[in-house]
Amino acid sequence: MGGDGIPAGVVKVDGQRLVDQVNRASGAGLTFAGSAGNGEVGAAYVRWPDGRAGVLTRGDGSPDDLRRTAEVLDAVRRHGLPVPRYELLAELPDGIGVVQERMTGQPPTRIDRALLESMIAITDRFAGLAAKVPELPVPSMHLLQSGPGFCLHESLRAYDDRTRRVLDRVHEVGRDEPSTMTGDDLVHLDFHTGNVLVDDTGRITGIVDWDGIGRGDRRFGLVTLRFDAHARLPDVRLDWFDELLESVLSPGVLRLYWAHMTLRMVDWSIRHHAPADTTRWLGFAESRII
Template sequence: MPGRAGRRRLCAPGGPSPPLRAQVAAAHPLGGHGGGAAHRQPGAAARGLSGSGHRAGGPAGHAVVTVQELLPGTVIDRLDHRGLVQALEPNRSQAGRLAGHPDVPAAELFLRQDGPGYCLHEPLRRHNRRSAALERWVAAVGAGHPDRLAGDDAVHMDFHPGNLLATGGSITGVIDWDGAARGDRRFDLVTLRFGLHGGGADPGVARHLDAVLDALPADVLRPAWAHMSLRMADWAIRHFTPSEVEHWLDLAEQRVS
């Protein structure tokens, strides 16, 4: 989704899974996944996921195209406690959905090497002492964990309020599955926490989600937090103001240990 003043949501031009954005249908270069052959995207009706707007995916020349069913509702501007509880339901439904689809690649975290145009390490090393210290922590986490997420869950990779549709106070669907991959669905809860940072949620919603994250195993939470910290700090350094960088460093450092 386009950046909104005061909301500190970052968007990126094209490509899968740069920081937090939303769209209803998309085409992206295969190079974003580092692959060659086109593959179907996981999620939604194509994989039996409830509460999603994704309809199907497939090759179209040099790109992968995802087509999503038009669902009622509009994107959520402000997530309340009820919305958070509802948002956790489609996340739970993603468990094990790709067990029968080995062709879907696992999500790559880029904790030890640069991603394809995002999750770059050098900007953090050069920006200031805080960002350099964060990059060292990210690399250290990467040294102790696999490069790709383990598991057979469908992972949205960009799960935040701007990608949730709602009407009448009820969530009707999840959009923007074009960057989805295989892995551990709980990764998306970390993405959601970053999506709440700086606004867009009622008081206490972030604390509620923090309590959910506190219960996650360290081998799930640490690499997911490291990825999102790198992803958002790098993008802010290269595209936004120093104050935006500090904003993301403030959140990232909350779980650096």
Template sequence: MTEAVRRAWPRSARLDAPLILERIAEITGVRLVLEGPAAGGEVGAAYVRWPDGRRSVLTEGRSRSGPLVDRARQAGVPTARHELAAHVDGRRVIVQQRLPGSPPHKPDAHLVRQMIAINDRMAGLLADVPAPTPGELHLTADGPGFCLHQPLAEHSTRTAALLERIHRIGADGPVLAGDDLVHMDFHPGNVLVDTQGRVTGLIDWDGATRGDRLFDLVTLRFVLTGGGPGLLGPLDQRLAGVSAHRYNAYWAHMSLRMVDWSIRHHDAAAVDHWLDVAEPGFR
């Protein structure tokens, strides 16, 4: 693979906070003050301050995720209220409540147990809601800016072989069926904790949808692979009853998502890392 070919693949743009705040002021009349970039995240977020001194977080996202976040909060999940949503130059941006805490320095068993408890609170939260439809796994066609197939097809024989396996799994038509609320990006980087390691917030709900909440535990299992029995044991116990067909579909989605994103946005070492996670993880 040449660098020229890699650069031909589409990449997600970083958040241009100063420009977005200027456009928000033009559109809504609300002038927010930029305090600085927020740590973490692939696309970016920024800390902002309202005229009355309140501090919030600016992110790119979907305004329609707000009601889903509200559902989670009502069920006892610590989530941020959406305070402003705007459509800025073809991108939806959200200003949301800034929650206390910071990302965990290193995941531990206590954090995993708390995340499993949060996952339990997602059960059946959308049973009485006619929308949204269950989320897509994108195993046979590209996702909207992520889970792209062509980068795997072209990057190397190893990634092409993984893509072929993903396509075989996708041909069976697995879906993310269920009435649970699914976060879709459930990993320690989207959790905030206090100084005692207690979870104070679950953030980045942009992909939230209806489906099977156990998908989120497979996501967590994927990201924590290699973390040892203290981290993985409780997850494997919870996921033991998931059929191989369903588990492999969820694992295939994560394999596609992480390998594709690494090819387009990171280096060869990152690609190899996620291949090493993905390949032996199927049942």
């Protein structure tokens, strides 16, 4: 917690250090092959001794949680979804090292309506996939108490009067019905354009970063993607996307998901970015929950 009452930010992964930790814990013999992408937390490209390529991340949750994620991804891959295989889980002093297969494709360099529509369409393939995994948790919206490293209420409470008003509204939504998502779909909690891979034609070849996997409503990913589109395409009108959300989600469910993303993005911007970013997220978020 900082002196101003705002919690500290999340430390970005040091790829070489993480590789060294995993090798000490597992004897895997991985070689660091560079930093992976420009994500907020980070990952590392690695190579196995036999030359196979992999991606190393620091996983959240317990070893049992991550083993369950690996098993669920194995199952949904059999349904044809392009998701990675978990190849190693290594228990570390400060978390779990997760080595995933490196899938074909690259993060998209062009963000446009065609990509957004492809991502929207692929969420239909998540429908009902969690029905046979009753132990897969329904993700919390964290509207009444802070989440584990994200969706922190303390940062909004400490920042200024405007964020305190937004936090009050988030709490109101959290006390309303519905207060959680429902359903048996597979849920990707961080479904944004940085978490897909595409080939040279723009076809989606991979969906990555499944740390937040859950059971519930696949359409939650559409709201996550709408927030991402606001950041990636700030000068592009996206009325068609807003109309889509209003057509597929009831007002109460849309308000619930919007409140969660408001909390998530405003908190993250306060702790990791500049005041201008916080102001921008507040303006966008307030368009629906205030």
